[in-house]
Amino acid sequence: MSLILDILEELSNVEIRYKGGVGINLFGMPRFESQNKQSLKSSFYRLSRGGYIEKEASGWRLTETGKKYLKSDHSNYKTFSSPFKKESPKNLIVIFDIPEERRSERDWFRSHLRRFDYLMIQRSVWVGPSPLPKEFQDYLKKLKLKSCLKTFKLSKSYKAK
Numbered sequence: 001m002s003l004i005l006d007i008l009e010e011l012s013n014v015e016i017r018y019k020g021g022v023g024i025n026l027f028g029m030p031r032f033e034s035q036n037k038q039s040l041k042s043s044f045y046r047l048s049r050g051g052y053i054e055k056e057a058s059g060w061r062l063t064e065t066g067k068k069y070l071k072s073d074h075s076n077y078k079t080f081s082s083p084f085k086k087e088s089p090k091n092l093i094v095i096f097d098i099p100e101e102r103r104s105e106r107d108w109f110r111s112h113l114r115r116f117d118y119l120m121i122q123r124s125v126w127v128g129p130s131p132l133p134k135e136f137q138d139y140l141k142k143l144k145l146k147s148c149l150k151t152f153k154l155s156k157s158y159k160a161k
Contacts, residue, residue, distance in 0.1 A: 092130030
């Protein structure tokens, strides 16, 4: 979800374009050079299909729907980078019950579990590396989500089948 927000925010700010309408910074570097090309392509496809962006002769353009989405709750949440390595042991179970009326927070929370390399066991049961970053936990308290989740430390690392 964060990549999608990054794309929408860049399209709302970008003025400089290069071959094929790719946004570049003032140094001429592509804005998404660190992203996986397939993820980027899929994200652009989903944004286009959803009516958030559209392709023009000069490149990609943010639509009115995309501008409204950027102003919605989805973009108001803080984004955290993963402190974990891919090979980090998955030794923490996170179980959560975030009410439907807080769907955007629940989606934000799930996207961060994915970002932290957690695996979904069931919709609200995930397993991944521990501990959750302190700054992330503090932010969960600020959002009043901390009471909606429980964590359990495993004695042995989880191995996906």
